[in-house]
Amino acid sequence: MQTLNFLREIKYLFIRGLKQSLRPVPALIPSLFMPAFFLIIFSAAFTSLINLPGFSGKSYLVFYAPVAILQAIFFSSGDAGIDLVVDITSGYFDKLLIAPIRHVSIIIGKLIGVGLRAAVQAGIVILIILLMGGKIVTGLPGLLVILLLGGLFGMAWSGIGMTIALLTKNQRATQSSFILFFPFTFITTAQLPLSLLSGWYKTAVQLNPVTYILEAFRSLTSNGWQTHTIWVGFMVAAGVAVLTIGSTLLSFRKTVS
Amino acid sequence: MSEHSIEVNHLVKKYGGFTAVNNISFTVAKGDFFGFLGPNGAGKTTTLRILSTLLRKTSGEVKVAGYDVDREPNAVRRKIGFAMQDISLDNLASGWENLQLLGVLYGLSPADARKRAGELLGVVGLSKVADKWVTSYSGGMRRRLDLAGVLMHDPEILFLDEPTQGLDPQARRIIWDYLRKLNNEGSTVVLTTHYMEEADALCRELAFIDKGTIVRSGTPAKLKAQLGGEQIILTFGSADQAEKAIAVVTPLLEKETPAVTENRLQATVKEAGKIAPKVITKLESAKLFPASINITQPTLEDIFVKLVGHTIQEEDESNLIKGRDPFVEGRM
Numbered sequence: 001m002q003t004l005n006f007l008r009e010i011k012y013l014f015i016r017g018l019k020q021s022l023r024p025v026p027a028l029i030p031s032l033f034m035p036a037f038f039l040i041i042f043s044a045a046f047t048s049l050i051n052l053p054g055f056s057g058k059s060y061l062v063f064y065a066p067v068a069i070l071q072a073i074f075f076s077s078g079d080a081g082i083d084l085v086v087d088i089t090s091g092y093f094d095k096l097l098i099a100p101i102r103h104v105s106i107i108i109g110k111l112i113g114v115g116l117r118a119a120v121q122a123g124i125v126i127l128i129i130l131l132m133g134g135k136i137v138t139g140l141p142g143l144l145v146i147l148l149l150g151g152l153f154g155m156a157w158s159g160i161g162m163t164i165a166l167l168t169k170n171q172r173a174t175q176s177s178f179i180l181f182f183p184f185t186f187i188t189t190a191q192l193p194l195s196l197l198s199g200w201y202k203t204a205v206q207l208n209p210v211t212y213i214l215e216a217f218r219s220l221t222s223n224g225w226q227t228h229t230i231w232v233g234f235m236v237a238a239g240v241a242v243l244t245i246g247s248t249l250l251s252f253r254k255t256v257s
Numbered sequence: 258m259s260e261h262s263i264e265v266n267h268l269v270k271k272y273g274g275f276t277a278v279n280n281i282s283f284t285v286a287k288g289d290f291f292g293f294l295g296p297n298g299a300g301k302t303t304t305l306r307i308l309s310t311l312l313r314k315t316s317g318e319v320k321v322a323g324y325d326v327d328r329e330p331n332a333v334r335r336k337i338g339f340a341m342q343d344i345s346l347d348n349l350a351s352g353w354e355n356l357q358l359l360g361v362l363y364g365l366s367p368a369d370a371r372k373r374a375g376e377l378l379g380v381v382g383l384s385k386v387a388d389k390w391v392t393s394y395s396g397g398m399r400r401r402l403d404l405a406g407v408l409m410h411d412p413e414i415l416f417l418d419e420p421t422q423g424l425d426p427q428a429r430r431i432i433w434d435y436l437r438k439l440n441n442e443g444s445t446v447v448l449t450t451h452y453m454e455e456a457d458a459l460c461r462e463l464a465f466i467d468k469g470t471i472v473r474s475g476t477p478a479k480l481k482a483q484l485g486g487e488q489i490i491l492t493f494g495s496a497d498q499a500e501k502a503i504a505v506v507t508p509l510l511e512k513e514t515p516a517v518t519e520n521r522l523q524a525t526v527k528e529a530g531k532i533a534p535k536v537i538t539k540l541e542s543a544k545l546f547p548a549s550i551n552i553t554q555p556t557l558e559d560i561f562v563k564l565v566g567h568t569i570q571e572e573d574e575s576n577l578i579k580g581r582d583p584f585v586e587g588r589m
């Protein structure tokens with residue numbers, strides 16, 4: 001009975017969180033537009049890069065496709081903190097806190113919504129890639145694995161914004177966590193393969209956990225089933241999730257007690 | 258179950274070094290209609306937030322519906338509804354969605370939640386706009402939807418923090434009537450208000466709170482009798498007549514000498530209804546005929562001023578400057 005109630009609460013809060021994150025519809029445009037924009041621009045601008053040795057002769061679109069997927073996930077899950085801070089500052093959060101529910105359902109419900117939305121937005125970008133003539137070399141099973149990893153990493157990334165929301169209760173502070181997007185997506189193998197990088201930059205790229213997620217995506221979209229790379233991607237995503245969601249839950253505990 | 262819905266003993270709340278609630282104790286009987294009256298910054302909201310499990314107390318004991326707020330918060334939450342001072346709604350959702358989500362979170366089935374939401378939307382007069390997002394509602398409409406949300410699970414105890422703030426007189430009247438009805442049906446109601454008429458019209462028990470302490474409590478009638486006293490005001494045709502009337506009226510009063518300003522004579526008495534006829538008979542035999550006789554009840558406002566030395570509307574500047582800083586204090 002207890003567990004049943006718990007699942008029920010999570011379900012309703014998940015539905016509400018998902019609706020909140022999809023409203024108003026025009027607000028969704030940037031998070032869909034940006035990854036598509038980068039995808040189109042970069043694959044047009046860098047077409048000749050593939051003649052460099054590390055690229056193994058495929059099109060730049062094929063090389064860049066996983067970056068676009070990653071960006072879709074960043075953009076969709078970055079909103080979670082903002083949704084949360086809106087609830088906190090509007091007092092709606094308090095309303096949920098005085099309902100006879102397990103407080104943690106509020107966060108779990110949100111996370112599931114974030115994961116689902118990240119997977120769906122990744123799916124939309126994949127559709128665009130396919131329409132542009134790209135393809136997913138691992139086929140339908142690979143696509144499902146991409147969406148799974150995307151959902152997991154989306155939840156992990158949303159934990160940063162939610163932690164800032166809970167700690168600062170401030171819209172601007174939460175919004176500014178957006179800038180983390182730049183180092184984390186660009187200091188990766190997004191533009192060039194690791195073999196073409198060198199020096200401190202290469203080290204930074206190797207230390208960036210997002211690199212491993214990206215490589216897992218790249219394996220699934222372009223290189224084929226490199227099981228080790230894919231596993232590492234999942235492990236890193238899970239590790240990041242433990243850290244960020246852990247800090248979300250700790251900040252949440254601090255806030256509600 | 259205890260006979261009290263709410264028992265508060267030596268409640269203290271400190272924000273950092275600042276004491277917002279300073280050792281208050283009170284009880285609210287089951288089925289009572291209890292009001293907190295006090296100026297801005299008095300500690301009303303802080304007290305209600307502690308009672309509703311939203312804020313942790315610094316010390317003291319608080320029991321709501323028989324449960325300790327710290328030890329069994331969810332048991333308390335099931336019994337209470339709290340309409341907060343700042344309206345809190347899901348703005349990107351419709352009136353329906355707002356109410357139904359609250360209903361299911363409080364354990365109603367989706368069908369029951371929908372039914373109850375429909376009833377309440379009717380009560381607060383929002384049926385027509387129930388499909389629209391809350392962003393399109395006026396302030397008064399939001400306030401009414403917020404109240405409806407609080408009532409979704411038919412709470413045993415209602416906490417209302419300035420529930421009619423910003424409502425037009427008609428909407429206020431509807432809410433008053435509905436609160437009275439709920440109270441008659443057995444709900445215990447605790448409200449805070451700045452409106453003296455509201456406290457007077459609704460509350461059976463009042464507590465005046467100022468600077469974190471309860472300065473006086475009791476029924477409105479008792480408070481008025483203890484602190485106010487009624488006034489008899491006689492207006493004469495001339496100042497001369499008013500002067501003459503002093504000698505006639507004074508023996509009828511207890512201690513006080515009536516005050517005369519121009520042609521008006523004013524006296525504070527305990528029971529004006531008994532004394533007034535005697536005053537008139539005496540005046541008649543002295544051939545003094547007042548142009549008008551007025552008997553006025555003291556207002557709660559008068560009593561408040563007597564108790565705390567300032568009116569309820571006067572803002573306490575120091576409170577405004579101190580402000581609220583969520584960075585310093587954790588949650589608000």
Ligand SMILES: Nc1ncnc2c1ncn2[C@@H]1O[C@H](COP(=O)(O)OP(=O)(O)OP(=O)(O)O)[C@@H](O)[C@H]1O
Nearest residue numbers: 272277296297298299300301302303576581586589
């Ligand atoms: N989070 C907070 N941090 C610091 N001080 C606070 C905080 N919340 C309230 N206070 C202070 O505590 C005092 C009591 O505030 P409270 O909100 O309880 O007053 P109130 O009686 O509800 O006033 P009002 O009529 O204006 O709503 C005020 O001086 C206020 O500045």
Ligand SMILES: [Mg+2]
Nearest residue numbers: 301302303342
């Ligand atoms: Mg208040």
